[in-house]
Amino acid sequence: MVAKVLQRPTLVLLWNESARVVDPADYQLYTWEDWAKLRPGNGEDCIQAVRFKLRVPEVVALSGYDRLPVAHVTFSRRNIFKRDHYTCQYCGAQPGSEELTLDHVLPRSQGGVSGWENCVLACMACNKRKADRTPEQARMHLRRKPVRPTWKPLYADHELRIESWSKFISEAYWNVTLRE
Ligand SMILES: [Zn+2]
Numbered sequence: 001m002v003a004k005v006l007q008r009p010t011l012v013l014l015w016n017e018s019a020r021v022v023d024p025a026d027y028q029l030y031t032w033e034d035w036a037k038l039r040p041g042n043g044e045d046c047i048q049a050v051r052f053k054l055r056v057p058e059v060v061a062l063s064g065y066d067r068l069p070v071a072h073v074t075f076s077r078r079n080i081f082k083r084d085h086y087t088c089q090y091c092g093a094q095p096g097s098e099e100l101t102l103d104h105v106l107p108r109s110q111g112g113v114s115g116w117e118n119c120v121l122a123c124m125a126c127n128k129r130k131a132d133r134t135p136e137q138a139r140m141h142l143r144r145k146p147v148r149p150t151w152k153p154l155y156a157d158h159e160l161r162i163e164s165w166s167k168f169i170s171e172a173y174w175n176v177t178l179r180e
Contacts, residue, residue: 027081087143103122103127105135117146
């Protein structure tokens, strides 16, 4: 059933890097090349190519907007976690979503706003250490400058329910638009 979802145009989008594969388990984004390196697990849907088997991607994210109406990526918890790859942007730790917090780079107490360019993931320890200070004041280094993501989740068919998709469409907590 999963194979039906993966239509040829999707594969083409992956090949020419207009889309990336989203791993439903951790929302990590894979390029076609990286995805192709993953071995399918037992009983997992796969595509038999000439020399190798591919895991069937269930969810893809478009890298650009050329085929969809222009829309901003929602500023939500889920999307911040996705953009920052579940990684503390100060120390690089990946302690799991329960142990990650949203950090305002320029603290709200110093006029910092809630938005893509001022919010990053921080682990509990880094959050505590940084407290109400800027990275400079706390002598902490940001691994990358936070930016608004340009991807957009693509749902091929809303009627079709795949277990992993429900993670993307049912958790209001993760999807709610945070105040920017
Ligand atoms: Zn940290």
